[in-house]
Each structure stands twice: as structure tokens, then as C-alpha cells.
Amino acid sequence: MAEEAKINEPSFQDRIYRELRQKIMLGDLTPGQSLTLRGVAESYEVSMTPAREVLRRLAAEGALIVTNTGRFMTPILSNDRLEELAALRGLLEPEIAARALPRAHLTLIDRLQLINSRISQAVIQKEPISYVQANLEFHRSLYLRAQAPAILALVENIWLQIGPTMRNLYEKVGVNETPVHHLSILAALKSGNESELRLMVRTDVTKGLRMLTR
Amino acid sequence: MAEEAKINEPSFQDRIYRELRQKIMLGDLTPGQSLTLRGVAESYEVSMTPAREVLRRLAAEGALIVTNTGRFMTPILSNDRLEELAALRGLLEPEIAARALPRAHLTLIDRLQLINSRISQAVIQKEPISYVQANLEFHRSLYLRAQAPAILALVENIWLQIGPTMRNLYEKVGVNETPVHHLSILAALKSGNESELRLMVRTDVTKGLRMLTR
DNA sequence: ACACTTCTTTTGTGATCACATTTAATAATG
DNA sequence: CATTATTAAATGTGATCACAAAAGAAGTGT
Numbered sequence: 001m002a003e004e005a006k007i008n009e010p011s012f013q014d015r016i017y018r019e020l021r022q023k024i025m026l027g028d029l030t031p032g033q034s035l036t037l038r039g040v041a042e043s044y045e046v047s048m049t050p051a052r053e054v055l056r057r058l059a060a061e062g063a064l065i066v067t068n069t070g071r072f073m074t075p076i077l078s079n080d081r082l083e084e085l086a087a088l089r090g091l092l093e094p095e096i097a098a099r100a101l102p103r104a105h106l107t108l109i110d111r112l113q114l115i116n117s118r119i120s121q122a123v124i125q126k127e128p129i130s131y132v133q134a135n136l137e138f139h140r141s142l143y144l145r146a147q148a149p150a151i152l153a154l155v156e157n158i159w160l161q162i163g164p165t166m167r168n169l170y171e172k173v174g175v176n177e178t179p180v181h182h183l184s185i186l187a188a189l190k191s192g193n194e195s196e197l198r199l200m201v202r203t204d205v206t207k208g209l210r211m212l213t214r
Numbered sequence: 215m216a217e218e219a220k221i222n223e224p225s226f227q228d229r230i231y232r233e234l235r236q237k238i239m240l241g242d243l244t245p246g247q248s249l250t251l252r253g254v255a256e257s258y259e260v261s262m263t264p265a266r267e268v269l270r271r272l273a274a275e276g277a278l279i280v281t282n283t284g285r286f287m288t289p290i291l292s293n294d295r296l297e298e299l300a301a302l303r304g305l306l307e308p309e310i311a312a313r314a315l316p317r318a319h320l321t322l323i324d325r326l327q328l329i330n331s332r333i334s335q336a337v338i339q340k341e342p343i344s345y346v347q348a349n350l351e352f353h354r355s356l357y358l359r360a361q362a363p364a365i366l367a368l369v370e371n372i373w374l375q376i377g378p379t380m381r382n383l384y385e386k387v388g389v390n391e392t393p394v395h396h397l398s399i400l401a402a403l404k405s406g407n408e409s410e411l412r413l414m415v416r417t418d419v420t421k422g423l424r425m426l427t428r
Numbered sequence: 429a430c431a432c433t434t435c436t437t438t439t440g441t442g443a444t445c446a447c448a449t450t451t452a453a454t455a456a457t458g
Numbered sequence: 459c460a461t462t463a464t465t466a467a468a469t470g471t472g473a474t475c476a477c478a479a480a481a482g483a484a485g486t487g488t
Contacts (some may be wrong), residue, residue, distance in 0.1 A: 011471070036439065047473045052440080053270055060274035062367070068479060070440050084364040091305055150298040150375075153276070154368055161364075225441070250469065261443045266470080283450060284470050 013050040016040065017057060024063045024074060025160050026132050027167025034073040035064065057158035063160040075163040082165065084146075085158050089205040091157050093139065097185075099146035101197055104189045108145055112138060112186060121176045128170040132163075138182060142189075169208070181207065216317075227264040230254065231271060238372050240286060240346050241381025242275035244285045248287040249278065277374040288378040296379065299372050303419040306369050307353065311399075313360035315411055322359055323417075326400060327351060334392045342384040353419075374408045383422070384427060395421065 022039070023029055041051035055072045059063045065075045077085070115138045120133035136159060143152050181204035188197035234254070237243055255265035269286045272278045279289045291299070329352045336345035352375060357366050395418035402411035 013471085048440090049474090053267065053471095056267055056271055057274045060271045071480090072440095080361075081364055084362050086291060087309070088306075088365060088368065094300075095301070095305060102438070134461050147294075147297050150295055151302060154302065157368075190315075227441085250467070262470090263442050263444090267441095285450090286470095 011050070012044070012046050013057075016044050016046070016055045018048060018213070019044075020054060020058060021063065021160065024058070025136065025156075026129055027163050027170070028129065029053050029074050029164050029167075031074055031076045031164040031168055033164070034071055036072070045121065058160075060106045061157055061160055063163070075161060076188070077162065077165045083104040085162050086206050086210065088158050089155070090202045092151060092158070093103055093143070093205050094201045096143045096146045096151045096155060097201045098194050098198055099148050099151075099187065100142050101192065103147070104142070108141065109186060109189055111141055112182075112189075115166075116179060116182050116186070117142060119182070124180055129168060132166060135156055135179070138179075142185075166208070169211075225264070226258070226260050227267050227271075227276070230258050230260070230264060231268045233258075234268060234272060235277065235374065236351075238272065239350065239370075239377040240343055241377050241384070242343065243288050243378050243381075245288055245290045245382055248285055251288070258345070272374075275371055275374055277377070283295065287377060290322045291376065291379045296376070299376050300420050302423065303369070304416045306365060306372070307357070307419050310357045310360045310362055310365045310369060311410050311415045313362050313405065313406055313413055314356050314358075315406065317359045317361070318356070318421040322355065323354055323400060323403055326396075326403075329355060330393065330396050330400070333396070337372050337392055342381065346380060349393070352393075356399075383425075393418070 018163075020035075035055060037048045037051045037055065039051075041048045044051070055064060059066050059072060062075070063073045066072060073182040115134055119131060119138065122128075122134055140152075143155060146152070157187065175182065181200050184200040185197060188194075188200055234249075249269060251262045251265050251269065253265075254269065255262045269278060272405075273280050273286060276289070278286045280423070294361070307334060329348055332348040333345060333352065336342075336348055354366075357369060393416050398414040399411060399418065402408075402414055
């Protein structure tokens with residue numbers, strides 16, 4: 001019985017979902033941008049069926065909002081909601097970082113330093129999308145070590161919601177500073193100082209959003 | 215121009231979604247129970263289209279899992295995942311409760327006490343579903359006052375994920391005790407003691423789940 | 429220039445179908 | 459009786475269509 005390795009070829013909707021999700025999380029879509037069934041169906045060369053499932057799925061995750069007439073668009077976050085989401089990041093990410101701390105070995109730290117240099121590059125070259133991407137990769141690489149998929153899912157859920165707005169933020173304000181807090185995070189990881197790690201993660205994730213809410 | 219009040223009649227999928235979501239959250243479905251497109255379509259007397267969108271939406275929210283062959287079922291939570299979800303409740307619910315504290319007036323407290331008596335009733339009459347329902351209503355009534363929809367959404371998201379498992383817990387262990395911590399929560403609300411409120415909410419929400427993970 | 433109406437286009441919803449894959453039920457074999 | 463092979467039923471995916479509601483465009487009149 002020659003069991004072939006199942007390719008488990010991803011379905012259309014899986015592929016489209018991942019691509020759109022990535023676009024939203026990295027800020028490739030601006031707040032309030034509307035997406036239509038036939039629009040995404042056409043741009044991905046599929047029928048309406050996969051397109052609608054993807055849009056509804058993204059809406060269920062908060063990445064899109066559904067207007068009262070059934071249209072889909074990226075959310076326009078009020079200041080109150082942005083404050084909430086920042087608070088959630090400040091609550092969840094220190095926790096998952098602390099859980100990753102005991103498992104953070106040198107291999108990981110090296111990788112984080114590498115990603116950090118990519119962030120600095122993106123700052124210099126003023127590429128907001130690369131900046132966001134590398135920044136999220138820094139955090140995700142750390143959090144993956146926590147072996148806490150449920151927490152990570154909520155964290156990424158929030159990243160999804162703030163994606164379009166973050167893009168706007170970085171375009172307006174610009175990214176002037178190299179990620180200083182990331183260095184503190186790395187230091188705390190090396191020394192195994194949990195409370196310091198929690199504090200640095202919290203300030204790092206709330207810093208960027210605070211400057212927008214006022 | 216006689217603007218009629220828009221009824222905004224909910225679509226099929228909205229109605230089905232709400233009913234199924236409620237069933238899952240209250241533990242009306244057992245862990246590992248599978249749902250099929252044609253099954254729910256038939257039981258709600260609609261075509262496959264609304265049914266599939268509802269199932270996918272619930273899957274996106276973590277209320278259902280999708281097997282690697284595309285089937286839908288309620289999740290069977292491992293101990294690790296249950297611990298994570300308990301930790302998330304212990305992290306999020308004290309925060310949102312604290313935000314509700316300044317706005318918790320007597321009207322609300324009276325309502326909470328009324329709900330509390332319903333909980334005691336459900337305990338006496340050994341009705342686990344009513345118990346879960348009243349218990350969640352107690353928490354939700356409080357959290358609604360926080361005016362923090364983003365946080366509340368995450369909290370309810372977690373309730374959804376643990377719904378079927380909670381039902382199993384209460385059937386096995388039984389609900390012996392009246393909600394003692396709720397009284398402490400009410401006391402903290404009356405006295406305006408935030409740190410006490412946070413502590414009591416945390417212990418209340420983690421207590422039930424801890425007894426299952428070991 | 430502006431408000432209001434009318435008409436055209438766009439859009440989401442639900443239904444139905446065909447197809448491939450998976451699950452189960454049944455039969456066959458040792 | 460247990461195991462494997464075969465067949466039948468069930469299931470998710472994607473496509474297409476009809477339809478009503480909404481959004482946008484074009485007039486229309488003041």
C-alpha cells in the first residue's frame with residue numbers, strides 16, 4: 001500500500017485568504033478601503049464562491065468590517081478602539097513573551113538580532129511595508145517559542161485589526177527611530193529577566209500606538 | 215420623505231449564526247461533535263450556501279475546528295490549550311472588569327444580584343445549561359459597562375472556544391457550589407476597590423477551569 | 429449652483445448543480 | 459472471527475444563475 005505523501009494542496013480560498021490577510025496585516029490596504037466579491041474573485045481569477053468565504057472569514061476575524069448593507073471594507077478605527085487594541089497588545093504580548101523566555105536560546109536571539117538589522121535597514125530606506133513586516137516578524141519569532149497557539153492567535157488577530165491604520169500612521173508620522181526597545185528586549189532575554197522583558201515588550205508595543213491616539 | 219424605520223431584517227446566515235453560536239457557547243454541543251453543511255442546512259431549512267458561511271465563520275472564530283479533510287467539528291481541547299484559554303480569561307476579564315468599575319452604578323449591581331440568584335437556582339435544580347447561561351450573563355452584564363467592545367469581543371471569543379468543554383466539565387464534576395466569588399465581586403464593585411475586583415474576577419474565571427486541567 | 433428624482437450599474441444573498449474526495453458500509457478472503 | 463478489498467453514501471469545493479437591494483450617474487427643475 002504505497003501511501004503517497006499527501007500534498008494536501010491548499011484550496012483556492014486558503015491561498016486567497018493568506019494573501020489578503022498578509023496584505024491587510026502589513027498595511028497594504030488603507031483604512032476604509034472596500035473590497036467586493038466580484039473584485040477579489042476577478043483579481044484572483046476564481047468565482048465568487050471562494051471570494052465571499054475569504055471576505056467573510058476576514059470579517060469574522062475583525063480584519064474587515066461589514067457595513068449594514070453587507071459591503072466589506074477595512075476598518076476605520078476610532079481613537080477609543082485604537083486605545084483598546086493598544087491595551088490588548090500591552091496585556092497579551094508581555095504574557096506570551098514571558099512564556100517564551102525560558103525557551104529562548106541563543107539560536108533564537110541570533111535570529112532576532114538579524115531581523116532587527118532588517119528593521120534598521122527598512123528605517124533607513126524609508127520602506128514602511130518592509131518595516132512593519134520585519135517588526136511583526138521580530139515579535140512573532142519570539143512569541144512562537146512560547147508554544148502558546150491560543151494566545152498567539154489573539155495577538156495576530158489584533159495585528160490584523162490595526163494593520164491598515166498602522167500603515168497610515170507610519171506614512172504620516174514616518175519611521176524615524178531605530179527600534180531601541182528591541183535591544184532592551186534582547187538584553188532581557190539574554191539575562192533571563194522576566195519582569196524587565198514584560199516591561200520592555202509592553203512599552204514597545206504601546207509606544208507606536210500611543211502617538212496616534214493623541 | 216417618510217423615512218421608514220429600517221427593519222434591517224437579519225439574513226438567514228445571521229440568524230443561523232447567532233443560534234449556533236449560542237448553542238456552542240452554552241455547551242449545547244459536546245466536544246468533537248461534527249456539523250455538516252447539509253445537516254445544518256436541512257435543520258434550518260435553507261440551502262447549503264448560508265450553512266457553509268456560518269460554519270466557516272464559526273471556524274474562523276475558533277468555535278469550530280476544520281479537520282484536515284475539511285470537516286467541521288467542535289474542538290476537543292487539550293490540557294495545554296485549556297490552560298492557555300484559562301490564562302487568557304484571567305488576563306482579559308480582570309482588565310475589562312476594572313474598566314467597568316467606575317461606571318458600575320446601583321442599577322447594574324442590582325441586576326447582577328438578580329442574575330446571581332438565578333445562578334443559585336440553577337445550581338439547586340442541577341441545570342447545567344441554565345447555570346452556564348446565567349453565569350455568562352453575569353460576566354457579560356458587568357463587562358458591557360466597560361464600553362470596551364474590542365476587549366469584550368476577545369473575551370466572548372474565548373467563551374466560544376471553551377463552551378463545549380465546559381459543558382462536559384459540569385456534567386462530570388457537577389455544579390456543587392453557589393458562586394461565592396460573585397459575592398466578592400459585588401462587594402468590590404460596591405466599595406470601588408479595583409485591585410480586589412481584579413483579583414476576585416481572576417480567581418472566579420480561572421477556578422472552574424483549573425479543576426479540569428489536573 | 430443645489431436639491432431632488434430617475435435610471436443604470438454594481439453588489440451581496442441564496443439556490444442549485446457537478447465533481448472529486450472522504451467516510452461508511454458491505455462484501456470478500458484468509 | 460478478524461482483515462482487507464470493494465462498493466455505496468455522504469460531504470466540501472467551486473461555479474453559475476436569478477434576484478432584490480444599494481450605490482452611483484445622469485438628468486431635471488428651481
